[in-house]
Amino acid sequence: MFADQAPCITPVHRAEIAAQDLAIALARYNIPADVHVLWPDQAQVSVYFGLLVHTSGYRYWWIVAPSSAERRKPLWTYADDTATAARRLAEHYRELRTRPVEELLLYGQLLADVILENVDVAPV
Template sequence: MTVDHTSPEDLAPHPAELRARELAALLARSHNIPADVHRLPSGKIVVSVYYGLVARLDDACRFWWVVPAFTDRHRPLWTSAATPVAAAFRIAAHYREIRAHPLTHLIGGGYLLTDVLLEHHAAVAPV
């Protein structure tokens, strides 16, 4: 028999998770864009909007994501927003831009935040 030592504080949503859920709700309600909130094993919170469009929250609960770029740029262009309302407005514009391209173009395309998250996950994951 195993004993679960999880405290109520461990189960309570982190402030970043609450802000991420607010962003997801705003995207759904105001822009008709589905989004999912995830907590990575590292404890970081991300909002998954579409392939290659994933926002993360930093320790100050500020939203960060990579701007979709369909050029020859070889490194990501990060952008941020301080509030869920501002993030939702700007992410909705990026969502429309990214949806205008075939998914095969996105998969074979450039540097995406999902790549950064996978690198981060691999670096912190136990072996």
């Protein structure tokens, strides 16, 4: 590569960089998060039971398990920037930590679910 050329950022790099940025921003809220790149143009950030964030590098989106008190359906939500995503995820994280894990496992999206939905598995 020549000194006057900018490095090429591929979709996989863009998604992974955005996911890493989100994990760093969540750490500022004392929220641990794991980054996973499962597809060439998408990365996932596992935040908590039932709280899995997807990113293409341009936007973040996630599903929040339904709350019997507030809503009966899962909440699909998104953010266009890292700071907004981290702030909103911190709010969801605090709320989810007050709920029984069994409820979150029943209604939330897990990393394992996403992997199994998108991987060809031969029957045994």
